[in-house]
Amino acid sequence: MARVEVQNVSLTFGVHKAVDDVSIAFEDGGFYALLGPSGSGKTTLLRMIAGFEFPDTGSIRIDGEAVENVPVNKRRIGMVFQNYALFPNMSVADNVAFGLEVRGEKGETLRREVADALDLVQLGALAKRRPHQLSGGQRQRVALARAIVTKPRVLLLDEPLSALDKALRTDMQVELKRIQREVGVTTIFVTHDQEEALSISDRIGILKDGRIVQEGAPEEIYDRPASEFAATFLGEANILSGTAENGRLRLDNGLAIDLPPEGGTVAGDFRCAIRPERVHLSALPDAATAGGQLQGVVKRRSFSGSLSTYVVDCGGKEIKSVVQRGGGTAIEIGRPVELRWNRDDLVMLPAA
Amino acid sequence: MTGKRRDSGLVKAMPLLLPAYAWLTLAIFLPLSAMVYFSLLTSMSPSGQSATLTLGNYATFFSDPLYATLLVRSLELGLIVTLVCVLIGFPAAYVLAKIFKGRAREAIFLLVILPFWSNSLVRVFSWSMVLREGGILDTALNAILPFKVTFDLMYSYPAVIIGLVHSYLPYMVLTCYLSLQAIDDALIEAARSLGASRFTTLRRVIAPLALPGVLAGSALIFIPVVGSFMEPRILGGHGGTLYGTVIEDQFTAVYNWPLGAALSFILLAVVLVILLVSAPVLRKAA
Known part of the structure; x- marks a missing residue:
């Protein structure tokens, strides 16, 4: 030993x-x-x-x-x-x-x-x-x-x-x-x-x-995870890339999200990762009432026993969300949804 | 159910088996039975004199101690040649199977099986050019060494061994190579990781697993060497009189086919007895 x-x-x-x-x-x-x-x-x-x-x-x-x-x-x-x-x-x-x-x-x-x-x-x-x-x-x-x-x-x-x-x-x-x-x-x-x-x-x-x-x-x-490779090799991750300014990340498709508190000073090309199980979904009556970090439309969904995986289309960017299947009904494909997550769950990745 | 399926399988396999077995029947059993018949005749004369059946040819072997002496000499030769082939062939096969890879392996393999490509008579005669006094080996040695040596191995027992080892070594290399190649490299690494030295690994893991190949090669070499006559005759001279050359004499020089046939069957019997006796021992070892 x-x-x-x-x-x-x-x-x-x-x-x-x-x-x-x-x-x-x-x-x-x-x-x-x-x-x-x-x-x-x-x-x-x-x-x-x-x-x-x-x-x-x-x-x-x-x-x-x-x-x-x-x-x-x-x-x-x-x-x-x-x-x-x-x-x-x-x-x-x-x-x-x-x-x-x-x-x-x-x-x-x-x-x-x-x-x-x-x-x-x-x-x-x-x-x-x-x-x-x-x-x-x-x-x-x-x-x-x-x-x-x-x-x-x-x-x-x-x-x-x-x-x-x-x-x-x-x-x-x-x-x-x-x-x-x-x-x-x-x-x-x-x-x-x-x-x-x-x-x-x-x-x-x-x-x-x-x-x-x-x-x-x-x-x-x-x-x-310290890198995009670590984030995607060990488990699944949504990679969000864009331009950072004033504590916000402007994604490549024009939408913007809040960076975690420590991201206030970064600027320029930047990447973040978020685990699918940290992305929470809620269905909306229509797109106009949307809040949350991002909005989108359910594009695909699949079930694997106790979990449901949703793929949400947010202005052309696909984001995966894994949710525990509870008693509530599933969200249908084509339904507008809002995506919420805790700002601290967003992992900032070093520039590639 | 299974029995039925096996039966129909055998029927289907017949067209594949038949040519080989038909050939074996024709090529081995017919001549062999003819030889059994010859060995029981009093004489075989071209004039067609009637010959009677006898066991006298077999009795000749026991009445003259010369035959038994020669048989023992031939068995001894078989053992020595087999042993030399193991000592030379096994390390070569090991290097081929475990150390060389790809192109290098193919090249060395070619060298090993090269003897198969040349006519055996040519091979033996080329050795006589190497081994005789004033031959290639003698000249080369004298060119290198500062003092004068006379080197004449021609017409001697060592010359016979050299010639036979050359002819039969490829069998040993090939059979050992096959069994060594089947040993997973991880087994060797496992033994080493458990603290075994290279020698202990060879003794406890590699050698036992390669034993079937060594035994197959030994059988392939021992049996023909015991009955060999060409190498002893050409390279051994007078000292090369062995059991095999005596049999050959009966067929080609003395024209006493019945005695030659009888001597052959005694050899066959002795070899079979040796294989039968050693089988349980070898099976235990393997």
Whole structure:
């Protein structure tokens, strides 16, 4: 269990900068998600922390020890692979015992530690099975037991849940979180699934084109995205662009909205983001009586169980609103509506 | 239900299976049965004298210890050549399967299967030019080394081994390559992440998973090498008298086909016994 510190790390494959001057610290015992689209460098960063790739420049420290030139087998890390990578020629128990045997453990101690690890992932009964006799979720648990039984300083997970179906994935997220809490190991989790990152981790690092674009607690990143990419990659967002002056934002279609209080001093080209669930709708008898921040006409609507999504046409600009379906009746398509939101929910984005 | 479906499947598969099985029947079982018949004849003379059936040809093998001695020598040769092929072929296959990618892999592959493209007789004779005194190897060594060496491997046991390894190495490389390539790279990375050194990873993960390929290659090499006669005859000289060359003599020099056929079947029986005895052991290992 240890703190992991990545400083100014870069790695180039040929002409492609896979990881570009990344600095990020993973605190002891934390559960981190590295989130990004494919090709963003998240897996490469993880593989450098593991020791499968070596950075061209920069340093990686585990527990204060510089490891950037230490080979993977000497780093005392645990890793869970996307396809689990269980040894097909060994039983479940032998898979879990492998890392301990390599370290020279044997006899009763070895047996007890293997049994404890399998109990932790609730697979004690299947110790004698071969990997091909297990379901996807069970293999996942074995891979996890194998990675943590050696008491690694850091646990690395490379999209470990992506091969599972949705229901099982949700169960495993809860399970993974429980096991991580119980063991207390610093955990770094690579995923391209934003919901997974939000629900499972204490902190999220968002990567794009080999760089970290934002790092913070899930709520913080969701509520205060630092860029348009962060706003749209992590959840949905309406992006409003226009010209700012005197605390107002004049949109490209001529309509104007109020900026949040801290936006009073900005001027020139400017962008804001607002989450669809922060946009409130109310139906109007006719367009003349409209108030609120913006007015428009309902263009499309769709239902997904407990939520309704409306797309409102505001003078040519489409704005999405997600509302909880209550007892009231739905607003029909073509109906004039007013859009209201709290000024503080509007997130100002830096100029692109 | 399933039985019925399987039956109709077999009927549908017949047109696909038939050519191969018809060919195998014609090309293997007919000549083989003819050879069984020959091996039981007292003599085969072109004049058409009537021959009677006998087991005498098989008895000859047991009455003269020379045959058994030669058979043991041939089995030994088979083991040595197979072992050398494993030692050389497995590392090469590993590099091909796990380290080279794309173009480089194709190029090296071409080099590996190049021996298949040349006539086997030409291959063996070209070795004789390399290995003899004053040959290519001798001249090259003397050009590099400051002192004089006489290097003449021609007509020796090592020459036979060199020639046979050259001929059969591609089988080992190909079978090992196939089984190594099927090993997921993530398994190797997983072993390394658990603290295993490269050697431990090879011993505990790669070797057990590649074993079927090594065994298939070994069978493909061992069986023909035990019966080989061309390489021993051309490269081995007098020292190259082996079980295979004796059989060849019976057919091409002495014209004692019945004895040659009988010796062949004894070889076949011995090889089958070896495979049967080793099968359970190997299955356990795999």
